Amino acid sequence: MVMEVDKISNLPGHITDKILSHLSLRDAVRTSILSRKWRYKWDSLPYLVFDNQSVLVSSPDQTVIKSKLVNIVDHVLLLHSGPIEKFKLSHRDLQGVNDIDRWILFLSRGSLKEFVLEIWKGHRYRLPSSLYCCQNLIHLELFNCLVKPPPIFNGFRSLKSLDLQHITVDQDVFEYLISSCLLLERLTLMNFEGFTQLNIHAPNLLFFDVGGVFEDVNFGNASHLAIVSIGLYVNAGHDKNPALGNTGNMIKFFAPLPHIQRLEVQSFFLKYLAAGKVPERLPTPCIELNYLSIRINFNDREESLAASCLLRSSPNLQELEMLARPEEQTAVRPAANILQEGSDKCPFNQLRLVKIAGISGGSQELNFINFLLANSPALEMMTVKPASTNGGWELLKELLRFRRASVQAEIIYLDP
Amino acid sequence: MYPMSDADRQVIKPEIMKSYIWLQTADDSLQEVEQEVATFCPFICHEIHKGMGSSKNYPISLPQRVNPGTLSLILDYCRFHQVSGRSNKERKSYDEKFIRMDTKRLCELTSAADSLQLRPLVDLTSRALARMIEGKTPEEIRETFHLPDDLTEEEKLEPLRNFADDPRIRLLNTLYARKRKELKERGKPKSVEVEGELVDDRSVDDLLSFINGGTSTVDSFGIRTTPCGLVLKRLNHGQCCSVFMGIGEDLCTPIWRRSDSKGVRASKSKKKNRRRKDQLKHAPMSCSTVNSTSSSNNAIDIHKESNGGDFICHNSKVHNHSVPVLCETLKLQDIEDDRFAPEDELDDLDPAMKEIIDREVEDFARRLNSDWHERIQELLSLDQERRPLPITRPIYNLRSSPCASYFRTLLLALSVQSGASYA
Numbered sequence: 001m002v003m004e005v006d007k008i009s010n011l012p013g014h015i016t017d018k019i020l021s022h023l024s025l026r027d028a029v030r031t032s033i034l035s036r037k038w039r040y041k042w043d044s045l046p047y048l049v050f051d052n053q054s055v056l057v058s059s060p061d062q063t064v065i066k067s068k069l070v071n072i073v074d075h076v077l078l079l080h081s082g083p084i085e086k087f088k089l090s091h092r093d094l095q096g097v098n099d100i101d102r103w104i105l106f107l108s109r110g111s112l113k114e115f116v117l118e119i120w121k122g123h124r125y126r127l128p129s130s131l132y133c134c135q136n137l138i139h140l141e142l143f144n145c146l147v148k149p150p151p152i153f154n155g156f157r158s159l160k161s162l163d164l165q166h167i168t169v170d171q172d173v174f175e176y177l178i179s180s181c182l183l184l185e186r187l188t189l190m191n192f193e194g195f196t197q198l199n200i201h202a203p204n205l206l207f208f209d210v211g212g213v214f215e216d217v218n219f220g221n222a223s224h225l226a227i228v229s230i231g232l233y234v235n236a237g238h239d240k241n242p243a244l245g246n247t248g249n250m251i252k253f254f255a256p257l258p259h260i261q262r263l264e265v266q267s268f269f270l271k272y273l274a275a276g277k278v279p280e281r282l283p284t285p286c287i288e289l290n291y292l293s294i295r296i297n298f299n300d301r302e303e304s305l306a307a308s309c310l311l312r313s314s315p316n317l318q319e320l321e322m323l324a325r326p327e328e329q330t331a332v333r334p335a336a337n338i339l340q341e342g343s344d345k346c347p348f349n350q351l352r353l354v355k356i357a358g359i360s361g362g363s364q365e366l367n368f369i370n371f372l373l374a375n376s377p378a379l380e381m382m383t384v385k386p387a388s389t390n391g392g393w394e395l396l397k398e399l400l401r402f403r404r405a406s407v408q409a410e411i412i413y414l415d416p
Numbered sequence: 417m418y419p420m421s422d423a424d425r426q427v428i429k430p431e432i433m434k435s436y437i438w439l440q441t442a443d444d445s446l447q448e449v450e451q452e453v454a455t456f457c458p459f460i461c462h463e464i465h466k467g468m469g470s471s472k473n474y475p476i477s478l479p480q481r482v483n484p485g486t487l488s489l490i491l492d493y494c495r496f497h498q499v500s501g502r503s504n505k506e507r508k509s510y511d512e513k514f515i516r517m518d519t520k521r522l523c524e525l526t527s528a529a530d531s532l533q534l535r536p537l538v539d540l541t542s543r544a545l546a547r548m549i550e551g552k553t554p555e556e557i558r559e560t561f562h563l564p565d566d567l568t569e570e571e572k573l574e575p576l577r578n579f580a581d582d583p584r585i586r587l588l589n590t591l592y593a594r595k596r597k598e599l600k601e602r603g604k605p606k607s608v609e610v611e612g613e614l615v616d617d618r619s620v621d622d623l624l625s626f627i628n629g630g631t632s633t634v635d636s637f638g639i640r641t642t643p644c645g646l647v648l649k650r651l652n653h654g655q656c657c658s659v660f661m662g663i664g665e666d667l668c669t670p671i672w673r674r675s676d677s678k679g680v681r682a683s684k685s686k687k688k689n690r691r692r693k694d695q696l697k698h699a700p701m702s703c704s705t706v707n708s709t710s711s712s713n714n715a716i717d718i719h720k721e722s723n724g725g726d727f728i729c730h731n732s733k734v735h736n737h738s739v740p741v742l743c744e745t746l747k748l749q750d751i752e753d754d755r756f757a758p759e760d761e762l763d764d765l766d767p768a769m770k771e772i773i774d775r776e777v778e779d780f781a782r783r784l785n786s787d788w789h790e791r792i793q794e795l796l797s798l799d800q801e802r803r804p805l806p807i808t809r810p811i812y813n814l815r816s817s818p819c820a821s822y823f824r825t826l827l828l829a830l831s832v833q834s835g836a837s838y839a
Binding site: 005007023024033035037038039 | 549561563564565566
């Protein structure tokens with residue numbers, strides 16, 4: 001007769017924590033009624049996640065949800081012992097209630113390292129001043145919040161990753177926030193309000209992801225910045241402003257980014273880049289750029305110039321994606337082929353994969369495709385996806401004619 | 417005693433030159449293993465750097481938690497994963513097969529892997545153990561892991577009641593409790609059965625027409641049928657999307673949340689969101705059809721709750737991401753119900769009453785389904801100038817459709833009012 005032995009209860013604490021951390025908070029807390037040894041195993045969990053899965057509170061009534069949720073969080077925080085390293089509150093039905101202030105105060109007295117707060121309902125939640133005292137914070141993620149630190153705020157000294165979406169911040173507060181976090185490596189900004197100048201002074205920044213409405217982007221010293229994704233959601237009329245002087249936005253943007261590896265130019269950002277004087281190629285090429293994705297309106301001459309400048313300045317490109325912006329229906333005039341204006345050849349010796357989408361067979365689009373095919377000796381695959389079935393046949397006929405520098409290039413036509 | 421290790425087999429092929437190291441487990445038994453396999457464990461790697469393990473006389477002493485059985489399992493794991501050419505898919509499928517063992521061995525393996533600092537294996541096994549705990553009742557978990565049930569009853573009931581709620585039962589309790597309350601308030605029930613029958617027909621016809629082709633408007637409860645302010649949030653891996661229904665003026669424009677490199681207006685994410693938008697557009701419509709006004713006031717209140725409740729029940733059961741999207745829409749459509757009964761009144765549910773009502777629901781369902789065809793034929797043949805009643809698929813599967821609880825509660829309301837039974 002083999003005695004059934006309870007092996008799991010005697011595992012070391014950090015392993016039990018690991019096991020419980022794979023469960024929802026609800027399941028983890030429920031283990032406390034399993035046996036005497038399990039009664040308090042859950043309360044040293046370093047990660048507390050309160051979302052719709054960990055807290056099964058469902059009711060159409062707001063006040064009931066609020067009271068139940070607050071009750072649960074209060075209970076858990078009270079019964080918990082040991083350090084809380086990560087705290088995430090992201091329940092769909094919770095609005096920005098004052099209880100959150102209380103919880104943040106409690107957390108700030110410990111050594112909180114990761115804080116995620118997502119307010120899915122209601123207005124922007126104003127963060128309490130105690131949050132700004134969490135000096136051990138490494139990752140801060142906020143959704144639908146109002147960021148207004150007290151005057152004595154010194155920045156988050158340990159912060160490496162900042163994710164702000166749907167937030168309201170003043171311009172100077174924003175700049176100070178970024179520049180005072182000396183270790184900042186990742187920055188994500190989506191749909192922000194209260195500031196329009198993206199003055200980013202973060203010397204250790206590696207990853208930068210922005211989507212919103214802004215007027216200008218300025219990097220201070222960004223010599224490590226490797227991954228950039230920028231989307232400008234508004235089509236501001238960027239007329240050629242003589243006050244800009246000799247440097248257009250193109251040069252100004254790329255000058256502080258010598259080590260950029262991945263770049264995504266989204267929404268209307270290419271229009272921003274096209275403002276001012278656009279050179280044929282950048283003064284210093286982006287030699288480390290291996291992935292490029294551009295949202296472009298092929299019929300806009302300035303944008304096409306900017307795109308071709310960028311392409312000519314990226315000799316080591318491996319993957320390219322060009323997406324046509326669908327909303328603009330400007331008149332398709334047969335534009336002069338700006339790509340032939342360049343004097344010397346521009347070989348993309350490493351370009352393996354090209355994706356073109358949303359095109360309608362216009363001459364500028366075909367010029368680009370022709371240019372790419374003729375200058376990519378290492379090309380393996382190009383996928384072309386038109387916006388609609390109109391003119392698809394014509395497009396195919398043109399595609400067939402183009403010369404290809406690469407013998408093994410496959411051109412795949414995807415149905416719209 | 418041990419299975420013949422690969423090390424022994426390799427001796428047969430002399431052309432493959434591999435270096436071997438010696439490991440010693442707590443029971444003093446020795447094992448010879450290829451160095452490249454063993455160094456996958458950081459602990460062994462460190463020991464080799466210290467100069468140990470090169471010969472039989474100086475074997476690497478493994479920590480106490482590693483017995484020979486678990487050692488061979490760990491070495492199998494290392495042997496597979498140290499080969500660099502394997503795809504992620506291959507590794508994942510190997511892992512899934514690897515962890516299929518009883519809980520005792522799984523625990524020992526976790527412990528041993530931890531002492532050897534083999535983090536990927538510890539992650540794998542702890543996730544497997546977590547899966548065995550997830551979603552189970554305490555009794556099941558105790559059985560799986562042979563845990564003693566040594567807490568007193570008092571200790572068990574301590575402050576965890578909040579976590580053990582089943583939303584379905586709570587909702588059902590609410591409905592029953594409210595019905596009972598209304599009964600008490602109304603005093604004597606309305607008498608005539610004829611009256612009851614008239615009410616019955618009208619409600620059912622209304623119900624049928626609503627289900628078949630209701631209009632989507634703003635009904636008297638302010639439930640809008642178009643989503644306002646659709647927001648999507650993409651999480652770090654760029655895969656799942658959550659939905660945020662903005663309430664309030666400042667959240668009426670479509671907004672996006674993401675923290676991965678893919679752009680909002682990039683074609684891929686746009687398509688994803690369009691799909692979701694379509695899903696959401698359908699959801700409010702179905703919500704409104706059932707929520708549209710019906711003859712009796714009580715029925716309306718119950719529709720609201722039951723509709724919400726049913727979708728909420730769906731939400732708690734289904735774990736894929738698109739269904740919660742639908743549920744969120746319905747939940748968040750500002751359903752204000754200030755007469756929601758507090759929880760304290762719900763505990764005294766009469767099981768006998770519940771049984772009676774359940775039986776009545778089944779009977780009513782049968783009756784309704786059998787009458788359907790005759791009723792339709794009647795309507796069509798009798799009067800062709802009347803506006804045609806659109807025929808749709810009858811509601812046979814009462815249990816799973818949202819109409820199920822509608823009928824259930826409708827029956828409840830009607831049986832309470834008229835006092836008649838539909839047996």
